[in-house]
Amino acid sequence: MSLTNYLVLSTLLFTIGTMAVLLRRNGIIVFMGVELMLNATNLALVTFSRMHGNLDGQVFAFFVMVVAAAEVVIGLAIIVAIFRTRRSASVDDVNLLRN
C-alpha cells in the first residue's frame, strides 16, 4: 500500500477535525475535533518519517501525544468547570469578555 494513502487519510481526518471545531457548539465535541486534528497530524508525522527513513517524525509524534494528554486534562477540567457554573457546555455561551 502506497504511503500516499496514509497522507490522504491524515488530511481527511484533519479536515473532519477542523470542521468539528469550527461548526459544532458542544464543547466536548469541539474538543474531540481538536484531538482528531492532533492525531491526524501524528499520522502525517509518522508517514513522513517512514518516507524519509529517519526517526525524527516518530519521536515528534510521541511529543504530540504527551502534549495532547496534558491538554486533555486541562481542557476537560475547563469544560467541566464551565458546565458547573453555566449549566451548559456550549462554547457560544462562553462570551463574557465580549463588549
Next chain:
Amino acid sequence: MSVHTLTAARLPFADLAVPVAPSGPWQESAWLLVAVPLVSAAVLLLAGRRSDRWGHWLGVAASAASFVIGALILVSLLQAPVGERVVEVDLFDWISAGQLTLAAGLRLDPLSLTFVMLVTFVGSLIHVYSVAYMDADVDRRRFFAYLNLFVAAMLLLVLADSFVLLFMGWEGVGLASYLLIGFWNHRTEYAVAAKKAFIANRVGDLGLLIAMMAMFATVGALDFTSVFGAVGSMDTSTATIIGLALLLAACGKSAQFPLQSWLGDAMAGPTPVSALIHAATMVTAGVYLVVRSAPIYEAAPDAQLAVVVVGAITLLFGAIVGCAKDDIKKALAASTMSQIGYMMLAAGLGPVGYAFAIFHLVTHGFFKAGMFLGAGSVMHGMNDQVDMRRFGGLARYMKITWVTFGLGWLAIIGVPPFSGFFSKDKIIEAAFMPVAGAEWRAWLFGSVVLIGAGLTAFYMSRLFFMTFHGEKRWTTAAEGAEQHPHESPRLMTWPMVVLAVGSVALGGLLSIGGVFTTWLEPVVGHTEHADPVLPIPVIMASTLVLVLLGAFLAWRQYAASTVPQVAPAGSALTRAARRDLYQDEVNDAVLVGPGAYLTRSLVYGDRQVVDGAVVGVAHVTVGIAERVRKLQNGYVRSYAATMLAGAVVLLVVVLVTRI
C-alpha cells in the same frame, strides 16, 4: 558728551570709602536684621490659627527686634572713624556657576543703615497701629505675617551687597505688596488691584534683570564693589544702557511715569499697608536703587537726565492727579507719587542731589506714614468712608488725629520749621544748580519743582480742609448709615503722635550743621557747594509764596465756602485728573488691548492647529478601532476560523515563494 565733563562728574567717587570687615558682635550678626522678621513670618504662616491669639504681638516684637539690632549697628558705625563706615559682612558662597561666583553678603553703610532705621522704626510703629486697626479682622495674624515678610524683604533689599541679592529683596517686597494689596481679595476689584501692581512691578523687574545681564556681560561680576569699581573702564553707551534699565526698574517699584498707574489702585490694601509699603518704604526702593547705583549714573549723563525728566514728569503728574481725587487715600497716593518724583529728580541731579533725595525720603517716610495712619484713623471713625466730600468738620471730634495730621500737612507742604521744609527746600535749590553746558536745565527743572511745591500745598491743604474743616457733610441715616465719628484707640493714636513728632523735628535736627549729608558722604561722595542760578533767598521766598498761595486757594475753596457733596462736573483737566490723566486708558489701548488680542489669537491658533492635530489623530484611531473591534465577537469558532485562515494564508505564501 565730552570727556572733560565725564571725568569731572566722576571725581566725587574717587575717594569713596573702601569696604572693611565687620567689627563687633552686632555688625557680625547683621544677618539677624533680616532673619528675625523672616522667621517670625514663617512661624505665623505655618502655625496657622493656633497663633491667632498672640500672632500679632509676635509680629510687633520681630519688627521691634530688627529696629533694636539696627540701632545697635548704627551706634557701632557712628563710633567708627569716617573712613571705616562701609562694612561688608560676608555670609556664605551663594552662586558659583561658570564664570560667576557670587557670595551672599550684607553691606552696612550710612545709606543702608538710614533705610534700616526708617524701615524698622516706621515699620514697628505701623505694626503697633495695625494691632488696633485690624482688631476686627479674623485674619489679623496672616496680615502680620505678610507685614513681617515685607520688613524682612525690604531689609534684604537695602542691605544686599550685590545686585542679585538686592533683586531677591526687590522681588520679596513685590510679593509682600501683592499679598497685602489683595489682603481682602474676596472683593474682586481688590484682587485685580493686587494683580495690576504685581504686573506693573514685573515690567520694572525686567529692567533690573536687563541691567544685571549687561553688568555681567561687561564686568563679569554683580557685587556692588566690583561693578562700581569697573565703571571707570566702561564705555558711556554701556553705562547708559545699564542706567536706563535701572531707571525702568526704579519706575516700576517707585510708581514713576510711565509705570505709575498701579499705586492709586494699591490703596485697596488695608490702610497700614498703604502707610508702610506704598508711602514710606517700598515705593522709595527705586530712589534707593538710583542713589546706590550713583557711580553708574555718574558715567552716564544721558541716563541721569532721563532720571531727572522722569522725576519731573511724575512730580507734576502726581500733583495734578492729587488736586482732583476725592478719595482720601487715593489723594495721598497721588501725593506720594509726586513726592517720590521730587526724590527721583534730586537723585538724577547727581552728587548735589543724592543726599537730599535720601533726606527727603526719610522725612517723607515720617510725615506721609503719619498722614496715612491719620487717614486710617478717620476711616476707622467714619465707618470706612473714604470720600472726602462726605467728611468735613472732623477736627472737633478727632482731636489727636487732627493735630497729628495737621503737623504732617504742614511738613509736606514745606512750612518752616517742619521737616518737609528742610528736605524739599534743598531739592528745590539743587534743581536750580547750573549744569555745565546746559543752562536750560536749571531753569526748567527749577520751575517744575517750584510749581510742584505750589501744587503740593494746594492739594494737601484741600485734603486737610475737606476732611477736618468746613461744615459736616457726613452720611445720614436716610442715606444708609449715620456717622458718629470718634477718636481711635490709643494703640492707633500713639504711633501717629510719634510720627507727628518726627514730622515736626526730624528735618530740623538732621540738617543742623549738615549732619545728615555728612553722614551719607562715605556713600554718595562729597560735593563742593555751588551757587544756584538764582540767589538762595529768592528761591526760598518764591517757594514760600507759592506754598502760601496754594494753601490759601485751597482754604478759600474748601474751608471758607461750601463743598458740594457730589463732585461737580469740573473742567476737562479736572475730569482727566480724576481718571489719573487717562493713564489706564492709554495703558489699555497701547499694551493691555494688543496683549489681550495677541493672547486670544494664540489661544485660537492653539485650539485650531495644535489641538486640532492632536484631536484629529485621536479621531482617526478611534474610527479604525471601531471597525476592528467588530472582529472580536466572542465566538470561539470564529476565532478558530480566523486562525485557520491565517495558517492557510501562511502556507500558501510559503509554498508560492518556494515555487
